[in-house]
Amino acid sequence: MRERLRELLTTPAYRSVVRGYLIGLDQALADVCRHHPDTAADEVRRDLATLLDERAPGPPAGSPGPPAGSFGPPPPVIDSGLRTEFTADPEVAAHLGGTPVADVPALFTALLRLPAGPAATWRARAAAGETAGGDWTDVPSFVDRETLIPPDPATGRPGLRLRPEAPLPADVAEALALRAGDHGPGYRLAVAAAQVLAVAGRDGTLVDLLPTRNGLPAGRFDQPGTPTACRSELLRRLHAHTAATTPGERLRTLLDVDEALCSVVHRPPAAAGSWWANLATQVRDLVFQAARDVPGAQVTELSGRFSDIPADMTSDNAAMLGGPGTVLACLRLWASVDGRTIPGRVIIGTR
Numbered sequence: 510m511r512e513r514l515r516e517l518l519t520t521p522a523y524r525s526v527v528r529g530y531l532i533g534l535d536q537a538l539a540d541v542c543r544h545h546p547d548t549a550a551d552e553v554r555r556d557l558a559t560l561l562d563e564r565a566p567g568p569p570a571g572s573p574g575p576p577a578g579s580f581g582p583p584p585p586v587i588d589s590g591l592r593t594e595f596t597a598d599p600e601v602a603a604h605l606g607g608t609p610v611a612d613v614p615a616l617f618t619a620l621l622r623l624p625a626g627p628a629a630t631w632r633a634r635a636a637a638g639e640t641a642g643g644d645w646t647d648v649p650s651f652v653d654r655e656t657l658i659p660p661d662p663a664t665g666r667p668g669l670r671l672r673p674e675a676p677l678p679a680d681v682a683e684a685l686a687l688r689a690g691d692h693g694p695g696y697r698l699a700v701a702a703a704q705v706l707a708v709a710g711r712d713g714t715l716v717d718l719l720p721t722r723n724g725l726p727a728g729r730f731d732q733p734g735t736p737t738a739c740r741s742e743l744l745r746r747l748h749a750h751t752a753a754t755t756p757g758e759r760l761r762t763l764l765d766v767d768e769a770l771c772s773v774v775h776r777p778p779a780a781a782g783s784w785w786a787n788l789a790t791q792v793r794d795l796v797f798q799a800a801r802d803v804p805g806a807q808v809t810e811l812s813g814r815f816s817d818i819p820a821d822m823t824s825d826n827a828a829m830l831g832g833p834g835t836v837l838a839c840l841r842l843w844a845s846v847d848g849r850t851i852p853g854r855v856i857i858g859t860r
Contacts, residue, residue: 621784645668771840830856
């Protein structure tokens with residue numbers, strides 16, 4: 510079976526479709542692995558990673574090779590026709606809210622906001638286009654080996670891809686006091702932080718909704734100062750979490766870290782089942798796990814109709830998109846820790 514799939518992946522007539530289905534299968538198995546880490550799904554995903562990472566057949570002897578420093582199959586170039594079809598797709602439009610898609614990196618960052626099925630379909634279609642070389646920046650992950658954003662030939666910026674062997678950002682590892690070989694909850698938190706920071710540095714349509722002193726959003730990531738301010742505040746909260754000494758204090762500071770990571774969002778927020786939504790779920794799982802170690806602690810992710818949520822469970826600085834309605838995303842979990850109630854924060858509106 511593996512050889513048959515390898516043959517299809519190297520056949521131009523089948524390559525894009527088969528690759529899209531394999532990516533979709535890999536994403537579905539990733540959900541299985543998060544809840545059942547000891548299943549055979551891990552072995553299947555390793556085989557899929559090998560197949561998806563293999564280069565296409567090389568050029569004839571004597572022809573120029575790939576550019577120096579390039580890795581794996583070259584990334585796609587999106588033509589204007591495909592880009593027009595992409596933005597005209599009703600399912601895509603429903604989740605992007607009019608976000609412009611002007612080039613290859615913008616299309617791939619948009620895919621991270623879509624549900625897994627449509628994202629895999631459009632990624633496969635994009636892979637059928639022309640190709641160009643480029644360098645890569647590896648971002649740490651747990652088991653995933655995935656291309657997030659291809660290199661940008663127009664600017665020379667390297668692509669982003671997930672690799673389990675990639676190192677953590679030095680400042681994130683230092684903030685959590687991680688040592689080589691640490692793979693506990695602190696490492697999982699660091700990986701999530703590394704992924705948020707890496708993609709936020711490339712996606713100018715993201716917004717930092719962490720409240721500032723005047724209660725307003727810090728701004729879009731394509732505005733000067735926003736990426737630096739976001740990173741500095743996240744590192745401050747990671748340091749505070751590391752310095753916490755009691756289970757209750759560690760939970761409260763972890764709630765602060767969770768808020769910083771989950772306040773990096775799109776307008777409208779990414780769809781359920783998307784790459785961004787799954788990343789937020791990984792962070793939230795760490796919070797719920799920590800809450801079990803604190804006697805009497807309660808943690809709730811706010812959802813549903815905003816009018817049905819008790820007023821004392823939410824803070825005054827909720828973000829609103831198009832008027833009151835349902836909770837589109839929970840930016841901060843509601844919690845009760847050591848007898849102290851901490852209100853949650855949400856984005857409300859209609860999708």
